[in-house]
Amino acid sequence: YVTPVKHEGVELNILPPGEDLEQIVEELWNTGRPGPEFRELLEKSGAYNFYDFIIIDSAPFFDVRYTVLSIYAATRYVVVLRPSIVDSRRTARMLRRLMKYAKDFGLSTPDYMARFLGVINLAKSGTIEADALLNLKFTGVKPSKGFNPFKHPSDERRKNLEKSIEGLRKVINFSNYVLPLNADISRLEFKEIIKGGKSDNDLKNTTENLLKDIWLHATCQK
Structure with a gap:
């Protein structure tokens, strides 16, 4: 059931998945055209006309079926990954699997992949991973001493990570700003980080620019 909440004066409706979600996904999949069926279901519900924005949270490595349904339901996608060889390689495999759906939208593969935006999260400063990101011109982490x-x-490890992330950048666009592994991100709300005062300026600027990139992508301005 939809749960109405209010945050910062903005009304939001949250629809947490219930125990019957798995059964619904199974039924959609058995139709032979799960994505289009899900899209039509949302259109008939009036959700697209009623809401300004609909955000669908998916777990791509839990069950690919949920991701496929999300791909059909949305028009823009944000792919969040950690700066690791494991995450970058499995993200590449996932994107290759999703490429086959481009024709269902009447799009060329490049136009379809332009719907995706990569965002790197949990990047720890002073590590090999941070050095790799800085060498690839990302912003938001501090280098190691050497x-x-x-x-x-x-x-x-650094060379392989750089190669893996650079390979992803040839497939989808990335924000140049990365979210660092930072206690303030867990402790504070984004509004407090952006206002500054309770966190360092680098984190404030990085967070503000990253959220701007996501907004521009989601609203088809970038």
Whole structure:
């Protein structure tokens, strides 16, 4: 059931998944055209006309069926991943699986993939991962003590991570701003971080610019 909530004067309706979600997904999948059926279901419900924005949270590595349904229900997608070889490689595999649905939208593969925006999360400063991100011109983390942007990396893990993320960037666009692994992000609301005063300016600027990138992407302005 929809639960109405109010946050910062804005009315939101939250629809948490119930125990019957798995059964509904199963029934949609058995139709042979689960994505279009789900889209039609939402259209008939009047949800698209009633709400300004609908945000669907999906767990792509839990069950690909939920992700496929989300792809049909939305027009813009945000892919969040950690800066690790495991996350970047499995994200690449997921995107390859989703590419086959481009024709259902009447889009070329490049136009379809333009609907995706990559966002890197939980990036820890002072690590090999941070150095890899900085070398790829991302912003939001601090380098390790031995980081040299003009020296080719000798660490195999860093080289493989850079190669893996760079490969993803050839498939989908990424925000240049990454969310760092930071206690303030867990402790404070985004509004407090953006206002500053309770967190450092670097985190404030990074968070503000990242949210702007997501907004521009979601509203088809970028």
